[in-house]
Amino acid sequence: EHAGAKPRRLSGGQAQRVALARALATRPRLLLLDEPLAALDARTRLEVRAQLRRHLAEFEAVAVLVTHDPLDAMVLADRLVVVEHGRIVQEGSPADIARRPRTDYIAQLVGLNLYRGEAAGHTVRLDAGPSITTTEELSGPAFVAFSPSAVTLFRDRPTGASARNLWRCEVAGLETHGDQIRADLTGELPLAADLTTVAAADL
Known part of the structure; x- marks a missing residue:
């Protein structure tokens, strides 16, 4: 519906949606999306994320998405590469990373409570804080994670x-x-x- 509009007449969100449409219309072999949903309000973001997911599922080339939004990453990506302080700390499928986060930062991104400690039997004594009772019997260094x-x-x-x-x-x-x-x-x-x-x- 914005085909006849001048660029200056578009809002930031509309301009971003047009940019996405233009990028996809050329059927590129490589698509780089740098924070593609950042300028959108919450409702528009939801709609565009769903549309983009459908387009990327049908996309026959390579798409690289850079984002700070964990939901965008989890919904849009087949494979995640998590970078902290300029180095890769974990990579894998969204499901694997959500189930087994390797750093506190990733645990926060995927919405988990994550703690490190020393396990003996059904007790994990945390490095900082109290002990946690677990259902599994463990021994040695351990991570405890729960949603x-x-x-x-x-x-x-x-x-x-x-x-x-x-x-x-x-x-x-x-x-x-x-x-x-x-x-x-x-x-x-x-x-x-x-x-x-x-x-x-x-x-």
Whole structure:
């Protein structure tokens, strides 16, 4: 619908969508996308990401996407290469990287709580912080990872709870994360927890 518009009449988001369309229209053998969705508002970004995913799935050449947005990377890429401080720290499929992040930075990108420690039996004593009880029996250096959705918040210490791990924390901040609320927790074990909007309102 912007075919007849002058470039100066386009918003930043519209200009970015036109640039994407022009790049794809030439059927290139190599496509370099540098932050292709950065200038778009949240709703437009959702639509364009879905359209771009369909186009890239049909793309018969090589596409290289550079982005700081983990969701763009996870949705659009077949293979990820994660660069920290100018060097590659991990590469693989999005699913592999999400399941087995190798650094704190990657764990944060994919939305996991990740901790390093020394394991003995069902206990991992963290390098900084308390111990974590695990279901698996482990020995030696170990990583413990769990998603924010696996964390439950209570105002008071729960009685009769079946949870293996309980920590006293303070809510340092709340932000919308998709259709949930992500709580940034500090205290005995700094971590992230995901709440439904109803659960957040109740608390």
